[in-house]
Amino acid sequence: MARKNKARTTLNHELLRKMLRIRRFEERCVELYSAEKIRGFMHLYIGEEAVAAGVCQALSPDDTVVSTYREHGHALVRGVPATAIMAEMYGKAAGCSRGRGGSMHIFDVTRGFYGGNAIVGGGLPLAVGLALADRFQGRDRVTVCFFGDGAMAEGEFHECANLAALWRLPVLFACENNQYAMGTALAKSHAMTDLALRAAGYGVTAWPVDGMDALAVAEAAARATESIRAGAGPHFLELRTYRFRAHSMYDPERYRSKAEVEQWKKCDPIDALIARMKATGELPDDDLALLEKEVAAEIDQAVAFSEQAPLEPVEDLATFVCSPAPPPSGTTPVSRAEAAS
């Protein structure tokens, strides 16, 4: 039977596949980091997979995504090849950013994936501008900007929420509220912790969503993007989620208890979806095994590819600082400068 060869593709299956790809990819990244194949800052998305999977489920291939430094998951589900992401983390020339970006700067312009931004809140204005360009050029696209609860304290969020609402731009603000801005709890950095309510204060349609439930996220994102496409202006989803791993590879996690983390792990979005699918008979054991096998093969291939991929030649260090196009020219001025009056 056909389904023996390829895992099934109902909505739940698609969400599960997306989440598993992120989870297994990042678990491999941890091993590779320990093996010193990957270096620098690396921020893991483990625990938050339902957000990327659910939001991106609602997007069409033409839509645009601006992301954060915790973006492996967004990139993977938007179709950036695992080989290109892994090779980038290896610092190889075959990486999507030719080894110049690393974990925090995954880009793939052919898939509308505009990074990969290590400045908290720094991607928000780019998303507003991309949406403005779509408006000018009559393109029916939605630009999704992922950012965290920490970015809600940055001025750029407030400037951009106002600007996008003022100009009714087709932007989906996808706030990944994982409860901590690095190591500072939400309530310790925000006087008002109802983030959706604050976004609504700018005239942006906003509501909170259970970010540990991929289906709930997918439904909310579908509703939001439909409304945006219908011309209702920017929307904001507060996706309440939790990061199971440390902020980065250098984080001793002094700011939260193990018990709290364990409590949240009981809400694991992958476990939850698997349990629901099994309960309804949607996911026979051999289907899950097949899916795991396919995902493992994809990651094995990405690692093998990255291992053998060549490094960018050092001679090309300064390539891409400025464009290779010839410098703009014109007549050379010869006139004497006029004295300032």
Add this chain to the structure above:
Amino acid sequence: MTEGTTTYREAMREAIREAMRRDERVFLMGEDVGAYGGCFAVSLGLLEEFGPERVRDTPLSEAAFVGAGIGAALGGMRPIVEIMTVNFSLLALDQILNNAATLLHMSGGQLNVPLVIRMTTGAGRQLAAQHSHSLEGWYAHIPGLRILAPATVEDARGMLWPALQDPDPVLIFEHGSLYNMSGVARPGPVDITGAALRRSGTDISLIGYGGTMGKALSAADALAGEGIEADVIDLRVLRPLDDATIMESVGRTHRVVIVDEGWRSGSLSAEIGARIVEQAFYQLDAPVARVCTAEVPIPYARHLEEAAIPQVSAIVAATREVLAS
């Protein structure tokens, strides 16, 4: 104003108008560029001609609208973003440095940012410390940016179009004292890659740009009365610097005074001085001299402000000193 002449302000406005007529991807965005006509009246009348979509007033949100300009450039537009003054550009410095200047390299060549950012710079108008900065030298520190400083009406008219053709971000610094200056501006683009020799001489190289050019030329006129003939170089492009023109001049005059409205420490003048020492040390007959802004926040009172920023008399005095050594 005599026949055939225009002002720096009008030249800039004509350049914007021409660009918007020629290329529908070009639009102007910034604080008060529309209904107000621009803080310095550069965009006066453009709203009426092009409408509010293409002459777009923004909230006072420098990071958002400069970043939106970057995003719009990524999305295929050719934005001209006006920041009212360089002082406010600090609120957008994150977007300019961390995104505009960096995206091409950080993305491995995938993302071009064909954006032009214009802003007023400089002191001399009794606007006190927070409205008198000359920070173009800071921006000239950043790889990935092209930095232009039009000092003439001709450059005010001609630099914008080629800047818009550059696939990478270009920052144009317009010295606030120049807007009322009049001169002749031929239509058509000018070079935006090199410096220009504004006056030829054999005894000293005076190097300046933007708001200091008029002073350098006045100093050269005064020196000519004493029998001292100065080369006057208008840098025009602060990044990348045109080393060749500088070194060619130094090779002829063997003496240099650099005029820079930035503070001396870590300034553009320091960079130029270092390059001359690196590339033309054995051509020098005297130490390189600099006339910079005193290392104080620019004061309000006229006499204090005049004492703080480069003046013709200081350029003349520095030149005499170099020639005496």
